Amino acid sequence: MIEKNFNFFFNPVSKVKGIGPKIKKLFNERKIDTNIDLIFNFPYGLIDRTHCPKLNNLEIGKISTIFVKVKKHNFPRIRRLPNTVQCFDETGEINIVFFNSRENYIKEILPINSEVIISGKVNFYKNKYQITNPDYVTSINNEENVTKIMPTYASLKGISNKTINKIYENIIKEIPDVPEWHRDYIIKNNNWLSFKNSLVQLHNPKKIEDLDKNSLAYERVSFDEIFSNLLIFAQIKKKNANVYKKPKIFSSDLKLKLIKNLSFTLTKDQETIIKEIDDSLKSDKKMIRLLQGDVGSGKTIISIITGLNVIAAGYQVALMCPTEILATQHLNLIKSLTKDQNINVELLSSSVNKKRQTEIKKEVLEGKINFLIGTHSLFQETVSFSNLGLIIIDEQHKFGVKQRISLSEKGGQNCDVLLMSATPIPRTLILSTYGDMDISTIKEKPFKKTTIITNIIPEKKIPDLINLIKKKIESEQQIYWICPLIEESTKVNLTPVLERFKYITKFFPENVAVIHGNLKNDEKNILMKNFLEKKFSILISTTVVEVGVDNPNANTIIIENSERFGLAQLHQLRGRVGRGIENGECILVYSKSISENGKKRLKILKESNDGFYISEEDLKLRGFGDIIGYKQSGQKDFIVADPMFHSHLFELAKQETDFYTQANLPIEKFNVLLKFFKKDKILNIIDSG
Ligand code: ADP
Ligand code: MG
DSSP states (O other), X not given: OOOGGGHHHHXXXXXXXXXXXXXXXXXXXXXXOBHHHHHHSOOOEEEEOOOOOOXXXXXXXXXXXXXXXXXXXXXXXXXXXXXXXXXXETTEEEEEEXXXXXXXXXXXXXXXXXXXEEEEEEEEETTEEEEESOSEEEEGGGGGGOXXXXXXXXXXTTOOXXXXXXXXXXXXXXXXXXXXXXXXXXXXXXXXXOHHHHHHHHXXXXXXXXXXXXXXXXXXHHHHHHHHHHHHHHHHHHHHHXXXXXXXXXXXXXXXXXXXXXXXXXXXXXXXHHHXXXXXXXXXXXXXXXXXXXXXXXXXXXXXXXXXXXXXXXXXXXXXXXXXXXXXXXXXXXXXXTTTSOOOEXXXXXXXXHHHHHHHHHXXXXXXXXXXXXXXXXXXXXXXXXXXXXXXXXXXXXXXXXXXXXXXXXXXXXXXXXXXXXXXXXXXXXXXXXXXXXXXXXXOOTTOXXXXXXXXXXXXXXXXXXXXXXXXXXXXXXXXXXXOXXXXXXXXXXXXXXXXXXHHHHXXXXXXXXXXXXXXXXXXXXXXXXXXXXXXXXEEEOGGGSSSOOOTTEXXXXXXXXXXXXXXXXHHHHTTSSXXXXXXXXXXXXXXXXXXXXXXXXXXXXXXXXXXXXXXXXXXXXXXGGSTTTTTTTOOOOSSOOTTTTHHHHHHHHHHHHHHHHTTOOOGGGHHHHHHTTOHHHHHHHHHO
């Protein structure tokens, strides 16, 4: 239930004085539907009319308010020439210039000999100061009513700034008082204003700093948003904590047998995390865990061992992969590692023929298949398990919170969930996006004896790469060559990949293949298999090899138009090489159109191989909304807060939400906050789930 004086915030904008059907439509197109949406649309700047110089003291480019007398009108009556009005004060003269104006209008607002106040940006033309299309003209008698400082809002097509400002004036004075929902000390320690006063202040800036993201008012509102975000996750987590499952009981026999088949020993980090996960499996609480670690940190083996433990406990395991290629690769790996065990591993995907698919589904239902691997199709309605105990999702960055909730519900009460992320996730992103989960982090890659050397070259040097490739091929190495996908509206343009394929084929006929998303799954699988078996040396590809693909013999990766990729994505791509005994080499090719910022980003990659560092930098440089997977996850970006800028507020908000959840305090008073920031819908899913 939302209290009565909160209703104001959820009224449609059409009720605001000054908003008719036309303006309503324009706001709605911007996703501004209710009063609170309108209010959260803060001004981005202001016009300062406190600068009132005499005419002998004008500065070009500065917004100035002048007190002058009108001397003469100039109406040239030639279409493209502007009307001008000559004005003066005791120190000098100025021309006020009007394009596309009517004479009568000018005569009305600037009658000869009248004393007026004019505001606008000063420029200089043909040896004379002028103000073109002033944003304010009024009679000197009106001085008291001249707004000295005017906020500027994002413009609406065809609507004057004056009208928009008037609308905001109307709504801001109607904002009702609302009771404080945070604890006193939070507000006091931070010197924050009330929620209402913060909003009012953000719409009535006195100086430009008042609008900064680190102004007290802006921080207060951002905190409210971040808090509501974390509160939702705390609620999901709490709900999960109340879901009891049958503890899984297993011995380590299967695991030990598998370890014998490994060509390496597990690292300490891996051992610790396997133990951590085992404890969760054995507990009576449902596990929803995110396993994160840098590229090549050895997440796969952890998930396979976890899977075996769950099978040892008498359950089935489902492993879901983002691509068919990766699913096939995992199938082969699990099969070879469990070859001397009585475990039934199968792949279910669209590349499997229909008849076999039906058989597999039947065997899954009968419990004959222990370990089922697949892509998204694993969670179609038609796949039912007899006794599913664990869902593993590899490279899960394409899943949003809603999908996670429905997935975990689909698995049933006794089903644990293990998500693995492709790359390390920055802390603020963890808090704001994965706050409902337990997190395991692999911190190091101690077994790595190789490094990856990264070089950056302009695209005009592409011909030089041919020699390099020749040498690599002579020493029997393989090469990835990545081209970006150019998406044109909904169509995917494959020209760059196909052109590159043609070009490289000229030099290395019969020794190159091209792979992209438009190929059939069968075709992709055969290509990857042939690549792994060294049937050809160069694989030209779109980013389909981005996630997880493992070919220890491919040690060079060339990435074209690298400035178009996110840093985390480039790091992930680069992680495809250096997986064997040789050092990897990554060549980032940039095009002519690269920006300064783009160059900086690539340099970060050249200088660091640390995925945790890179993902933080990526977040800083590209902002929150652009991080791969974040948009696709269906989560709305923050409305007010900037997670990169306000990371300190996340820590505070985490502290506060922990306080409420741990002490089991009622959170109804925050319902309105959740609704302000559109989190209430997620809450509804949890409540109905
Ligand atoms: P990612 O974390 O990126 O999914 P993988 O699980 O694919 O990484 O592991 C990368 C490579 O490291 C694989 O070839 C794997 O066999 C190998 N690997 C994993 N654990 C170890 C280890 N403890 N010692 C040596 N090599 C390992
Ligand atoms: Mg992996």
